Amino acid sequence: MSSLLSVKNMSINFDTPRGSLEAVRGVDIEIPAGTSVGVVGESGSGKTVMCRAAMGLLQGSNVKRSGTVIFDGHELTAMSKEEVRNLFGSGMAMIFQDPMTALNPVRRIGSQLSEGLRVRLGMSKADALVRSKELLELVRIPNAAAILKSFPYQLSGGMRQRVMIAIAIACNPKLLFADEPTTALDVTVQAQILQLLRELREDLKMSMVLVTHDLGVVAGNTDYVAVMYAGEIVEYAPTTKLFADMRMPYTEALLDSIPKIDHKSGTRLAMIAGRLPDPTDRGAGCSFAPRCKYAQEKCHKEHPELKKDPDGHLYRCWFPIGVAK
Numbered sequence: 001m002s003s004l005l006s007v008k009n010m011s012i013n014f015d016t017p018r019g020s021l022e023a024v025r026g027v028d029i030e031i032p033a034g035t036s037v038g039v040v041g042e043s044g045s046g047k048t049v050m051c052r053a054a055m056g057l058l059q060g061s062n063v064k065r066s067g068t069v070i071f072d073g074h075e076l077t078a079m080s081k082e083e084v085r086n087l088f089g090s091g092m093a094m095i096f097q098d099p100m101t102a103l104n105p106v107r108r109i110g111s112q113l114s115e116g117l118r119v120r121l122g123m124s125k126a127d128a129l130v131r132s133k134e135l136l137e138l139v140r141i142p143n144a145a146a147i148l149k150s151f152p153y154q155l156s157g158g159m160r161q162r163v164m165i166a167i168a169i170a171c172n173p174k175l176l177f178a179d180e181p182t183t184a185l186d187v188t189v190q191a192q193i194l195q196l197l198r199e200l201r202e203d204l205k206m207s208m209v210l211v212t213h214d215l216g217v218v219a220g221n222t223d224y225v226a227v228m229y230a231g232e233i234v235e236y237a238p239t240t241k242l243f244a245d246m247r248m249p250y251t252e253a254l255l256d257s258i259p260k261i262d263h264k265s266g267t268r269l270a271m272i273a274g275r276l277p278d279p280t281d282r283g284a285g286c287s288f289a290p291r292c293k294y295a296q297e298k299c300h301k302e303h304p305e306l307k308k309d310p311d312g313h314l315y316r317c318w319f320p321i322g323v324a325k
């Protein structure tokens with residue numbers, strides 16, 4: 001399967017008063033065309049920084065980047081800001097965790113939705129409004145004509161996220177980045193938004209990168225999963241393979257920390273003890289060693305290399321689960 005997005009050896013450092021902060025280190029990831037890839041990890045694991053850098057959105061004099069990003073045959077890392085910006089809309093689009101901060105609170109939904117259509121597709125005001133109504137219907141918003149005249153504060157959180165999705169898909173992007181799109185929503189609405197994204201992805205033949213801290217969200221919604229820890233991808237596999245046969249102790253700990261259907265009421269969820277390592281001082285060994293229940297002496301001294309099973313399953317661990325030692 002050909003890659004729509006190919007990230008090779010990407011590292012991102014931020015200059016801070018405390019020194020150089022290593023947010024992403026040596027990441028390689030491929031997003032095959034027509035697939036959905038989940039990027040999972042705790043807050044601070046580098047997943048959002050990695051995705052923003054892959055979209056060419058990380059700019060600034062304090063940002064140091066290396067590696068290459070190729071999207072749909074274009075090497076983004078060799079393009080100007082203006083050229084990258086031209087790829088947004090029809091090439092790539094993004095939806096965020098909190099639609100209230102992404103939407104302009106003092107502009108009506110119709111105005112915000114039709115703006116991209118006018119600027120990027122050159123539509124007239126009247127045509128853009130007609131298409132905006134169609135887009136609201138596409139994201140299953142009832143009474144679309146009335147919603148076009150509403151302000152964001154008049155809509156529920158779930159409706160606002162549907163509007164953000166409508167804005168993101170307005171120019172038929174090939175790749176949609178969804179950064180924690182359901183975190184701010186209650187559980188029922190979360191399920192509805194994930195179902196909508198699944199249906200739109202199939203209908204519009206879009207690829208998707210779903211960024212989340214919740215391993216439960218990627219199950220059933222992605223084809224592949226990349227697990228990130230301390231700025232690195234530590235495990236990558238087809239989603240069904242990852243859940244059936246995970247290799248990384250960190251992935252296992254993430255899975256243990258989500259509720260299961262067969263949990264008795266009152267069962268306490270396992271927490272991952274400890275915290276992520278200081279990004280200005282990663283240390284020499286495995287970054288997860290201070291929190292890992294399987295850690296041995298070698299783990300504290302030597303950084304594990306990325307290993308690959310014959311079926312392509314990638315992991316970064318000296319003592320992987322399920323592999324004979």
Ligand code: SF4
Nearest residue numbers: 286289292299317318
């Ligand atoms: S390398 Fe060692 S510390 Fe790191 S995840 Fe594997 S077993 Fe745990």
